[in-house]
Amino acid sequence: MDRTSKVVKTFTRKLFPFILLYGCYLISHGHLTPGGGFQGGVIFGSAIILLGLVEGIRMTEKRFREDMLSLTKNIGMLIFMLFGFTGMILGYAFLSDFLPKGETGTVPSAGLILLLNLTIGFMVGTGIAVIFYRSVRHGSEEE
Amino acid sequence: MTWLNGLNIGIIVILIGLYGMLTKTNLIKMIMCLYVMSSGVILFFISLGYVSGGEAAIFENGVKAMVDPLPQAVMLTTLVIGLGITALGLALAIKTYEDNRTLDTRKLKEKEE
Amino acid sequence: MESTPILIITFPLIAAFLTHLTKYTNIKRGAELVAALGLIIPLALLITTAQTIFTGNILEYNIGGWPVPLGINLVIDGLSFFFCALVIGIGLLILLYSMGIYLYARRYYSLLLIAFSGILGIILTRDIFNMYVFFEILAVASYVLITYKRKPRTVTASFKYLIISESTWVFFLLAIAMLYGLTGTLNMDSIASQIGVIYNSNPQIIHLIIALMMISFGIKCGMFPLHTWIPDAHSQAPTPVSSLLSGLILKVGIYAIIRIFYLLFKPILLQNGAGLLLTYLGAITLIFGACMALVQDELKKLLAYSSINQIGFILVGVGLGSYVGLMGGLFHTINHALIKTALFFCAGIIISQTGFWKVSQLRGVWKRMPGVTLAFSALSLAIIGIPPFNGFFSKLFILRAALMKGHLILMIILVSGVIVTAAYYFRVIGTFFIPWESKQARDFVPNPVGPFEHVSAYIIAAGCLIIGIIPGPILSIIEPAIRSLLS
Numbered sequence: 099m100d101r102t103s104k105v106v107k108t109f110t111r112k113l114f115p116f117i118l119l120y121g122c123y124l125i126s127h128g129h130l131t132p133g134g135g136f137q138g139g140v141i142f143g144s145a146i147i148l149l150g151l152v153e154g155i156r157m158t159e160k161r162f163r164e165d166m167l168s169l170t171k172n173i174g175m176l177i178f179m180l181f182g183f184t185g186m187i188l189g190y191a192f193l194s195d196f197l198p199k200g201e202t203g204t205v206p207s208a209g210l211i212l213l214l215n216l217t218i219g220f221m222v223g224t225g226i227a228v229i230f231y232r233s234v235r236h237g238s239e240e241e
Numbered sequence: 242m243t244w245l246n247g248l249n250i251g252i253i254v255i256l257i258g259l260y261g262m263l264t265k266t267n268l269i270k271m272i273m274c275l276y277v278m279s280s281g282v283i284l285f286f287i288s289l290g291y292v293s294g295g296e297a298a299i300f301e302n303g304v305k306a307m308v309d310p311l312p313q314a315v316m317l318t319t320l321v322i323g324l325g326i327t328a329l330g331l332a333l334a335i336k337t338y339e340d341n342r343t344l345d346t347r348k349l350k351e352k353e354e
Numbered sequence: 355m356e357s358t359p360i361l362i363i364t365f366p367l368i369a370a371f372l373t374h375l376t377k378y379t380n381i382k383r384g385a386e387l388v389a390a391l392g393l394i395i396p397l398a399l400l401i402t403t404a405q406t407i408f409t410g411n412i413l414e415y416n417i418g419g420w421p422v423p424l425g426i427n428l429v430i431d432g433l434s435f436f437f438c439a440l441v442i443g444i445g446l447l448i449l450l451y452s453m454g455i456y457l458y459a460r461r462y463y464s465l466l467l468i469a470f471s472g473i474l475g476i477i478l479t480r481d482i483f484n485m486y487v488f489f490e491i492l493a494v495a496s497y498v499l500i501t502y503k504r505k506p507r508t509v510t511a512s513f514k515y516l517i518i519s520e521s522t523w524v525f526f527l528l529a530i531a532m533l534y535g536l537t538g539t540l541n542m543d544s545i546a547s548q549i550g551v552i553y554n555s556n557p558q559i560i561h562l563i564i565a566l567m568m569i570s571f572g573i574k575c576g577m578f579p580l581h582t583w584i585p586d587a588h589s590q591a592p593t594p595v596s597s598l599l600s601g602l603i604l605k606v607g608i609y610a611i612i613r614i615f616y617l618l619f620k621p622i623l624l625q626n627g628a629g630l631l632l633t634y635l636g637a638i639t640l641i642f643g644a645c646m647a648l649v650q651d652e653l654k655k656l657l658a659y660s661s662i663n664q665i666g667f668i669l670v671g672v673g674l675g676s677y678v679g680l681m682g683g684l685f686h687t688i689n690h691a692l693i694k695t696a697l698f699f700c701a702g703i704i705i706s707q708t709g710f711w712k713v714s715q716l717r718g719v720w721k722r723m724p725g726v727t728l729a730f731s732a733l734s735l736a737i738i739g740i741p742p743f744n745g746f747f748s749k750l751f752i753l754r755a756a757l758m759k760g761h762l763i764l765m766i767i768l769v770s771g772v773i774v775t776a777a778y779y780f781r782v783i784g785t786f787f788i789p790w791e792s793k794q795a796r797d798f799v800p801n802p803v804g805p806f807e808h809v810s811a812y813i814i815a816a817g818c819l820i821i822g823i824i825p826g827p828i829l830s831i832i833e834p835a836i837r838s839l840l841s
Contacts, residue, residue: 130299136321141264168374175371179364190359194419229328255528262521271517278524312534315483319527322490326520328495333513340506348590349510 102152110152117145125219129208135215139222146227155234164231167224174221181213247288254281266346268337272330279323283316358403359415359428362396362438363475369393370467374458386453389463393470395450397442400435406791407435408834423539426481437477437609439831440688443602444695445470447810451699452594455804456706462502469495469598473606480542484528485610486523489574489652492606493519496599500591511586518571518583526570529563542617550621560619564628567614569814575607576665585646588658593702596654597695600661605687608668616839629675636669637767644774651712653701656778657694661686663775664690664737670768671752674759680836681829682751688828689744693737700730703807707800713781717788725808727786729815734779736818739772744822 125138150158182193190196197209204210258278265271290309298310338344341352355361369392376384403413412431416422420475449466452458472492480487500512534540537548553560572580588596611632615623623629643663650656664686671683702724704719705711720727726797736743739750749772756764823826 132297132299134317136317172371172374176368179368182364186357186360191415191419192357192364192417233328233332245607255524259521262517264618268513269775275517275521275524278521282527282531283530286534289531289535311540313417315540318483318487325494326490326516329494330513330516331517333497333501333509336501336504337506337513353507353510 107152110148114145114149117148118142121219121223125215126205126212129211130205132217135218136222137214139219139224142219142223143226143230146223147230150227150230150234155231159231162227164228167228167231170224171221171228174217174224177236178214178217178221181210181217185210247284247291249297251283251285251288254278257281265344268334268344269331269345272327272334275330276323276327279319283319286312286316286319355399355402356413357401357415358413359430359478360417363471363478364394365399365426366392366467366471366474370464370471370669373376373464373467373723377460382486382586383453385460385463386449389467390446390449390453392467393442395444395447395640396474400438400442403430403435408830409546410834412838419477422541424483426479427541428478429480430478432836432838433609433612434477436684436831436835437605438474440605440691441470441477441602444597444691447695447814448594448598448601451597451702451807451810454806455802458502462499465495465499466594467600469499473602476606477609481527481540482542482545483540485724486526486530486763488705489523489610492603493523496603497596499595499598500587502595505590507586508590510606511583511590515583515587518580522570522573522580525537525566529566529570532559532563542613546618549619553622560622562620564622568611568631571607571611571614572635573607575604575611575669576639576662577669578642578666581639581643581662584662585655585658588661589652589654593698593705596657596702597698600658600698601691601695604661604665605691608665608672608687611669612672612839622677629673632673633761634668634673635670636666636673637764638666639663639669640666640771641767641774642666644771644778647778648774650778651714653705653711653713653716653782654698656713656782657697657701660737660775660778661690661694663771664694666771667749667752667768670764671755674752674755676755676758677840678751678758678838679755680750680839681832682753682755684832684835685751685825685828686745686748686831688746690737691819692814693733693745693818695819696811697730697733697737697806699811700726700733703803703811706803709800713785717785718790720784721789727810727812728785731783732815734783736822738776738779742819742822744818744825746822747825 102202121138121142123138124133124141128134128138142234143225146158146162149162185194185196188191188196193214195211197213199207199209208215255278258274258276258281261277262271262272265274292306292308292338295306295308296304298308298313300307334344338347341349343349343352365534367742369388372392373385373388376388381387406413407430410432412429414427414429416425416427418425421428452462452466460532472488472495475486475488478487497512500515501508529729530540533545535543536552539545549560568577569580573583576584588600591599615628615632615838640663643659643661643666646661647656647663668683668686668690670681671686673679674683704716704723707723708716708719710716724748732743739745739748749768753765753768756768
């Protein structure tokens with residue numbers, strides 16, 4: 099059933115990778131400009147939602163399968179814990195900053211916070227896409 | 242107009258949300274009023290950290306006064322919590338509508354008895 | 355080990371996300387094994403710190419290495435140790451009940467472990483915004499757990515709980531905002547050292563903050579005008595979730611009240627009688643819960659109102675503030691948590707075996723299930739306060755504390771509360787022991803109930819009798835808690 103117009107469909111298909119790129123930019127520059135893990139993750143998830151609204155849920159789910167997104171969400175949480183415990187094994191406290199710091203104003207200058215932002219960004223993005231899939235299929239949310 | 246700062250507007254928004262929560266009977270309007278109250282508290286808290294004449298809270302060379310970054314970090318967490326609660330509330334409202342075909346709390350109370 | 359506090363909080367969280375990954379392995383009941391490990395390891399870690407806590411020291415841990423006014427720190431002291439032991443012990447019993455015949459899905463165990471991680475986070479943290487975040491984690495997990503079986507009434511009950519709880523929890527955030535604006539820090543010890551100065555210059559804003567916090571914590575623990583979500587949510591949830599809600603989440607609200615009043619607002623508590631406000635609200639809650647439980651017909655709703663009744667007792671004990679009062683209040687906390695958990699387990703077994711959930715339909719149940727009915731009767735005697743069981747001693751302590759402070763009207767209210775409790779529990783036991791069954795009960799095909807469910811109820815019933823006869827070990831855990839509060 100094809101009710102969305104041709105203009106919207108073509109435009110969204112061409113624009114989709116750029117929205118994902120913008121999301122990744124917000125996640126990775128969280129310590130230099132306003133942004134960060136959660137904000138970039140929401141943009142990431144809303145790109146997938148936009149594709150789902152335009153193309154239809156069945157087509158989107160063939161490309162971005164729900165169980166893969168769920169698996170990414172769970173492994174993302176375990177990787178977060180792993181980063182925390184690496185600090186503990188090396189002798190510092192939980193979630194302390196043990197990577198070398200670069201010079202201020204460039205991307206690698208945040209130490210551990212950059213890696214944590216990336217993890218949180220992927221978790222939030224896939225989580226929001228999973229919420230969208232479930233609620234469109236009239237299920238209840240798993241959070 | 243010194244009374245038009247973020248603190249006072251935040252309290253007014255909380256009170257508007259509270260009024261809506263007390264008098265509306267539609268489930269979805271209740272969830273929206275909950276979100277409005279949450280936004281009011283967020284506005285109040287962020288305005289507490291305002292330093293007049295301060296720059297944005299990112300460290301660059303040659304910056305003299307900076308706004309307080311702690312309320313901003315704390316309120317990001319609160320926004321995420323608000324998102325989770327709103328999504329869960331809307332999912333429960335969808336389920337309630339499917340079971341009972343109504344979203345009005347007075348009719349739901351009659352159905353329970 | 356010095357990093358024990360953070361390990362106690364993160365192990366259940368890691369186990370919660372690992373239970374999802376057991377989908378890809380072929381171990382039978384793998385999710386339940388991971389869940390059990392996720393609670394047994396924190397228990398072992400907690401026991402290793404027992405030696406340090408009983409000699410009066412505390413265990414502190416800064417997250418990220420940041421020192422106290424800047425960062426979040428976790429502390430195990432006497433009160434936190436007592437509540438952690440209570441929570442992990444009852445959590446293991448709830449897991450034991452869930453592992454019975456009814457096969458709960460993977461997401462049930464993961465949500466249960468997230469709830470436990472949230473509870474342990476509330477108990478161990480010393481940063482007030484961190485406590486807010488962990489309370490929200492616990493709340494979201496419990497909203498989803500209540501609707502595990504998606505019937506129409508469960509969804510309405512969970513929605514009611516969500517709206518009532520969240521709209522008042524916003525006021526707690528407002529109170530945190532005001533405290534931050536006044537003191538400039540979010541750490542409880544730093545705020546406590548500045549409260550005295552602020553109170554002398556500006557007492558009204560401290561009164562406003564106390565009022566907002568009491569409303570928010572009153573919702574979580576079931577004080578009188580704020581209890582309306584409890585009967586629906588506790589009776590519609592599946593049985594282990596009912597005991598989680600009634601046995602643990604109400605108690606964690608009590609813990610938050612104790613921590614906020616005795617750590618943050620201590621000079622005000624001593625000077626102006628904020629404790630007396632708690633005591634009177636507790637007395638009203640007591641009478642209200644008892645009277646509403648007298649007229650209930652559904653078994654689980656009766657147990658939910660009985661929870662409100664006993665929380666009133668605990669609030670009276672905590673509000674009185676003396677050594678004996680706190681001893682009675684904390685002892686009644688652990689007694690009520692154990693007894694109410696087991697009462698919900700017995701009610702769950704009875705309801706799933708006979709198919710009836712109203713007390714008037716459950717006549718003559720003792721012929722079919724003599725063991726469970728006997729356990730239910732023993733536990734009801736314990737919670738009323740009959741001598742060889744443990745409820746007697748905790749209520750005796752609270753009565754003595756009220757007498758020592760000279761509140762005679764309060765004593766009359768407490769004694770009448772005990773009498774009404776006896777009235778409604780004896781009505782239920784009397785219905786169980788009637789010698790004939792109704793015809794529909796004989797025709798019902800029962801759901802299978804395995805050994806795990808029975809064993810968990812019997813363990814707690816036996817434990818109550820043993821604690822009543824030898825209260826020594828439990829009292830020796832409560833001693834460091836009271837010493838750390840009253841010092």
